[in-house]
Amino acid sequence: MSTLHRRTASNAGLALSLLVGLSALSSVAAPELYLPFPGGRTYTVTQYPHALSNPYLGYAIDIGMSTNDPIWAAAGGTVQVADYDGNPSPAINGRQVIINHGNNFCTQYNHLNTVSVRRGQIVERGQYLGGAGMTGSATGVHLHFNTIHCSDFTTRGALSTFEYRNGFFVGQRITSKNYQGLPYGLKGAIGERWQDDGGEVYYGKPTTAERCGLVLNGCYQVFEKGFIHWSPTTYAWGTRGAISRKWRAIGSENGQLGYPIGPERCNLVGGGCYQSFQDGFIHWTPAYADAYYTTGAISSKWRALESENGFLGYPKMDEVGGLKDGGVYQQFQGGSMHWSSTTGAHPTRGAIRTAWANLGSENSWLGYPTTDEYKDASGNTVQNFQGGKIYYNSTSGTWTTR
Known part of the structure; x- marks a missing residue:
């Protein structure tokens, strides 16, 4: 703060107000900040401090970047400004994100080319906020990053991060570090799904970055408690628990079922759950340790018979092929279902x-x-087969005819 005291008399009042403000907040634990970009990346500081005499710029740091380089949250908090929503000076700030970390402590990210969070959204440290740009009052692509008071957007004190506790200087090459517990960035549809489903409570923290190049141009991300997969035609849906284990065991999006097309839904009969996929379903019930899938004609027939609410109940195994004439069968709690190309699917x-x-x-x-x-x-229960019929009644039992 000695630098402020050396300012001219016209800035004395500002310096005093900053000193008072910082002193008042000295007893409040500030969040530990990390550089606002992915671990291992290196950039150059192009300006710091930004303008100590300016109550809004102050100790801001400018970091030279390329268009759409990923910008991450320096600490967890709630988005107070997103893009132009709540932006106090869009002509200067451009596309902006401000994150409220509590106790009137905010971080500010200006001049973004894209913004991938919304106002009021809760974000974790390391969460993807958008891509670097030169919107607003900017002469080149860079990130304008600083700490401010949330109540009036005035600058806070000298900036430091976990990686650079002694601060910054112009021309410095700065590198972000991976650290234990760092959530990987979240973005786009996968980030929205994570947030909408309950975030860390439902999925846990991300344990990988988003990975793309899947079939149908899909992407996925791994979390502590599950996965979220996305493709252009199916949107983003998460899988967890026994249903996720089954889906991955049969090849995930490359297997018989394709991508998920809806959320896991529970509160079925007997406390069961199910999830819909492009080419079938996976059902789970507490009666079995594993979950089982249904697909094709057997799945269609089972659903026509009211699925787990019908007389067949839940599947108790996966579909099995390789039968006579290319047939397939599946066992359920209340019976079996067989299919062949000439006879279709029928339960017994x-x-x-x-x-x-x-x-x-x-x-x-x-x-x-x-x-x-x-x-x-005559009131007998009858079923037709390719070679004959089977009859049943409670008096005579079963008998067959050709």
Whole structure:
């Protein structure tokens, strides 16, 4: 602060007010700041301090960058200004983000080319805010970064970060450091999904950066408690727990189901959960440690029979192929479902299913079922197969006809 005391008399009042303000806040723990860009990157300080005599610029630091270089939050907090929403001087600041860290302590990020957060959004340290630019009053692409009082946007004291506790000087090459617990940046649709679903409470912190180059030009990011995947046609959806483990075990977006197309939904019968994917569903129930998927004609038939609310209940295994004539089957709590290209998908259950299994199922002379169960004119339960029929009633049990 001695520099301020050496200012002319016309700046004495400003210096005094800054001293008083900083003194009043000296008992309040300031957040520990980190450089506002990804770990390992190096840039040059092009201006610091910015203009000590200016109550709004003061100890700001200008960092030379390239267009759309990622800008990260220096500490966690709540977005107070986003782009032009709440921006006190857009002609000067350009696209701007201000983050409120509590106790009237804010950080300011000016001249951005893009902004990827919204006003009122809670962000974590290291979260992606937008891309560097030269909007507003800027003569080159750079980040104008400083600490300010949230209440009136006036400058705070000399700037320092975790990496540079002794401050900065013009021409200095500065490098951000990776540190234990640093959340990787969040951006775009994946960042929005993380925020909308409950953020750290629901997914935990990010453990990787966003990674792209997936099938259908998709991207994904890994979190402590799950994953979020995005593609241009399916948007961004998270997977967690048993459903996520099953999806990844069968190949994730490269497997039979493709990308998720909706959120995990719970409160099903028996406390179960399910999630929709491009080509099927994954259901989980506390009755089983694993989750199981349904797809294709078997899934369509099961859903037509009211899914887990119907007589079949939940799937108790995944679909199994390689049967006679290219057939497929799947077991459910209340029976089985078999499919072949010539017969379609039909369930079997109870005494008829047992009788058919005892004969050798689809490998027997009966072949595959060609209808669901139905009642005949005599009140018997009947099911048609390729080679005949199986009948059942409570008096006679089961019998077959060719």
